[in-house]
Amino acid sequence: MSAAPQKTKAGAEKIDVTVSAVVPLNELVTRFEFRRTDGRPFPPFSAGAHTVVEMNDDGRTRLNPYSLMSDPADTSTYAISVRRDDQGRGGSLYLHTHVGVGDRLTLSYPVNLFPLDLRGRKHVFLAGGIGITPFMAMIAHLDRMGGAWELHYACRSKALGTYAEDLMQAHPTRAHVYYDDQNQRIALEDLLDGQPLGTHVYVCGPKGMIDWVHTTAAAHGWPDENVHSEEFLAPQPGTPFEVYLSRSDITIQVGESESLLEAIERCGVDAPFLCRGGACGQCETDVVEAEGTFEHRDHWLDDDEHASGKKIMPCVSRFDGKKLVLDR
Amino acid sequence: MSRFQFPESIRSRPIYGTLEPRPGKAHLMIADVEGAEALLDLAALDADLVRRAHIIYIPKGTGETHIETLRALGPAQLHVAPSFEASVQRIRRVLSDAHMGLQIYLAGTEGLMGRSQAEAMQAGIPHSAIQTEHRGSVARRVQCVHCKGITEDVLTDPFVCAHCGLNLFVRDHYSRRLAAFQGVCIDAEDPGNVPEPVELYK
């Protein structure tokens, strides 16, 4: 059906913002705060949501997802905390080195792939490093709604413990911080023990930590449904490759430090996306023909789909071989 | 005894499995007289697990059947109750004292498993984490969508609602919250035209 002709307001899903503060937190992490350029309030968001920040890096569009870490009830400001990645493809480096107060950027509407389970009688947060950011918003939300929570936060050192001091000060009985360089470790088995029925666990951090939490919780008889995780995948650099987009009838080159999705966009072909991190499924693309090996890195497709060679998630996955034809 | 193979049905109809040992901090088992046989099978797989379990056994009118056999398994607690209604306060207390890591094993008729499952879900355990094994009667627990009354042990389709007296046909649509199938008036469009009841699954 197309019931009615569309009167789509272009860009309705994007928000123009002005940088209102840049706050370096430590050697690696800086907080960026935004106001709406049109002066209106931001839409409210749900704790755990992210936004995709659109940057114009000298003619090249960079789109990076970051967790919103400000208080969800504060519609005057959105804030993100960005860890500088010197080895990455440059989005975080661009923010750290080029973006200052008064600069203009574009944000996507918030999207939540890591929501609180609102049925939870209690919420246990496990953070590793920069994985603390979504929990900042969740804590603000639960404090307002009177929800029960506790936080266990592992970071490399005191100097790199983003928000660690603030959290311990504000929540001395609920926030627990563990410093790697002091050989402090989260005692996961102990803290999974004795939690009331209806408790939910959330983990955000490196892949190893996420796997550890899932495995340990399962071994202690926790239902899968009560264990939530978010791993932000950044597209990894890789060998350049060539792709033929059959519907658009063009051949494009994917460079070493851009994702397949970014290359598609750069060549003017519209492709849907939400998370740009291999989790939401929005950019799923059919493979028409392939001679070579896929480097699947997403969480969306299942193992069978990965093995079939019929689908690819261009936001994080790559290809190495002679020929790739996509239905795009 | 042989186990009934339910015909394939719609997505809301529960599917029952076979009880298996699972890792957990505590184990709660609820069974009726036929369901007790599933617990015995489970004990054969992992006797130690059953020794750590709290068993609530509801043999209804079948006298002493299986009581001694279950006691011989050496469960941490064995409570024999005459009916689900009589045991529900105890079940709620056990659930309110429980912690994450509790495993639940339900065995017997659909009504018993459904009502126990609804209690566990209310306490915060997702239904997908609750094990069930069907044994015994295929009687259904059916809610009349009109008067909301629940009729237990329905064996025919259509049947007469025990509360409002309407003639109801039994749908496979099932509510875990109510632990009941849906019964809908069969002669609404043509009052009085009620087909002969037939035994379920015949």
Place this chain on the structure above:
Amino acid sequence: MTIQFNEETFRDDYSFRNSDWAIRRFPFPFHEDSYMYSVNMEQHQGGPEESVYEKRFDVDEHYVAEMQDRALVLAEDPLRCQSLPHMTLAGWDTLELIMVSKSEDSPDLFELHRDGDRWRWINKPMGIDHTFTFLDETTLPCGPLEYITRQAQGDFAVLDQRGDMLYMDAGMVTTQADWSLDFDIGMDFFEWHAPVPLANEMGIFKRALKFLLNVRQGSPARRLNWTMTVNPLLDTSPENYHKWGVQKSSLTPANIGAKQHLRVELQTFYRLPRSNGLLFPIRCYLIAFQDLVTIPKWGRRLHRVVRDLPEELADYKGFIANRPLMLDYLGQYDDGLPTSPGVWPDLETEPPLQT
């Protein structure tokens, strides 16, 4: 235009009527001469002026009467509005969305004045002027979902999203096409759709779920669904089926034009910002066959759709017994001429009925 609200009933004497304006803007659901299930989603970002798609929440001449009918249904059966305990925040989301949308889209009828969490809501057609504290339930006469949906046409299902699944965890359902919120509350997307024939086998729900999980803030979506109802009865609930079912047997060749109604649901989908839930408003529009056939294109097309619909669908939509009668009636308005593509009446370009 200024809306003249009808004084009318959806029960007993059934005085419900559509004006010529309401007939022309009726959301006719068939864009071609046949019908089969499809996901048929599109963006809900407005539509032609005066059409039912123009505003986020359409308000028409039936508004006040529909709200009176809802109040009657709730007085008889308060279980038609329910919300599981974790859905209160989604209820506030719903209240905020409807109040903001209505006050922006129909400022002549609704006003919202916000001073922090102190909100003043004015609903002129219903004579309401109420000041309350946002997110404080004690300042409303009932829960936020019930409060606002007693003032908004259509049913409302409020879905919780957890682990790539949607759950029917709250709702206001008094004008439903034969499903029970009280029975279905808490079910997942596949479970509450389980009784629908064919669509499951066709993979429709799998695709629809994928789409709905990705509906995002600021980008609502919509689709149409339809069924048939004898008499302009809004409350075609399973709860009351034993009372209204018999009306389906009351059709005769003489009364079918007035009694038989095409019932169309404009379904919309909104991501709720604070709870991350999904709001699923299901707005019901009714039109009598005798009014529908005044649009020649629609008369021709409806005849062909009803004639060619697969048995299972006619059965599920509950009109298989009345299909022969309906075809006899509608056949008079099908002269075999081709119809223009799309759903619009095209009164200027489509030829009148050839007799």
